[in-house]
Amino acid sequence: MKHQLTTIKQICFDHFLPLSCLLCGQHCPHPLALCRACTGLVHANNLEQANQILEHENPIWDKFRYLSTYQTPLKELIQKGKFNDNLAVFKTLGQLFAQQTLLQGYDPDLILIPVPLHSSRLLERGYNQANEIALPLAKMLKLTINNLVVVRSQEAKVQHLLTKQQRIRNAEQLFEVKATVPKKVAIIDDIFTTGATMRSICTCLKNAGVEIIEVWIIARTLKAS
Numbered sequence: 001m002k003h004q005l006t007t008i009k010q011i012c013f014d015h016f017l018p019l020s021c022l023l024c025g026q027h028c029p030h031p032l033a034l035c036r037a038c039t040g041l042v043h044a045n046n047l048e049q050a051n052q053i054l055e056h057e058n059p060i061w062d063k064f065r066y067l068s069t070y071q072t073p074l075k076e077l078i079q080k081g082k083f084n085d086n087l088a089v090f091k092t093l094g095q096l097f098a099q100q101t102l103l104q105g106y107d108p109d110l111i112l113i114p115v116p117l118h119s120s121r122l123l124e125r126g127y128n129q130a131n132e133i134a135l136p137l138a139k140m141l142k143l144t145i146n147n148l149v150v151v152r153s154q155e156a157k158v159q160h161l162l163t164k165q166q167r168i169r170n171a172e173q174l175f176e177v178k179a180t181v182p183k184k185v186a187i188i189d190d191i192f193t194t195g196a197t198m199r200s201i202c203t204c205l206k207n208a209g210v211e212i213i214e215v216w217i218i219a220r221t222l223k224a225s
Contacts, residue, residue, distance in 0.1 A: 022080065022089055023073050033092045041073050042096065059195070060202045061187070063214040065104070067097045070191055070219035078190055078219060082129060090129050093190070093218050094136035101141060101216075110214060111182040112138055112145045115189040115201060116175070118152040133218060134188045143186075148179045150204060175201045177208040184212040192217040 021028040021035040028035045034042070068074050081089030114130035122128055131147065138145045153176040174197065187201060192215070202213050 022086070022092060023077055032095050033088055034096075038073060039096070042068055042077070043100075059215075060199055060206060061213045061215045063212075064217070065097075065101065065214065066192065066217040066220040067093065067100060068219060070193075070221045074219050082190070085126075087127065087132055090132035090190075091136050094133040095140065097133070097216065097218060098137050098140035101137075106141065107184060107212075107214075108142070110143055110184050110186045110212075111149075112143050112216075113149055113185050113187050113201075113205075114145065114147065115187060115197065116147065116150060116152045121152075129190050130188045133190060137188065137216070146179075146182065146185075149177060149181055149185075150175050150201060151178050152176075173200070175204040177204055181205060181208045181210045183210065184214075185210055186214040186216045188216050190218045191221070192219070193221045 019028045019033055020026065021038055022033050023038040023041075024035060026035055032039065070078070077089055077093070080086055081093070112134045114128055114134045116122075116130075117125070117128045131145070134145050137143065152174055185205060187198065187205075189198065192198060198215055202215070205213060
């Protein structure tokens, strides 16, 4: 009976409040706000090539996860979220990442730490996209978000306008630990390019006593720029 009521409720919702796919714009009753075809395209990117790049790096973190590579159509989806302030995009991306993580398995003792924005930037934008991604992750994986452990102590320049070396210098000493650190954390962000920001926050947390750090990223660029 409960299943029948849920099905009827979903049918009514789809009929009277139809959703549109965030990518193609077609009618989309799917709860992720992406149609099945576009969801398949997001997962179809060349993960093997990005993994090969990661093998040649010297990361400070203990484990690296990402949804897919930063190319069409995921690239356009992220840009729609960031530049159009479309929070539904980040929720959908968080849900997709959570589904993938459930299949792969994860440590239930991890504490989620979204990469923080500087207070002035957060006030200007009104939200932190890393936190918006973390919200559905925490809900679906039954994990806890902690936004108090680490803060951004300096306001960084806009990363996508900088060269690789400028990004690395820009990211040094950006973060500061403000509370007792958990033993195991997963750092959440939307895009991984040079890794400069991630190395900065991971170094900060390792120095403060965090034992295990996982990096959870929505999109990994195939080539740092």
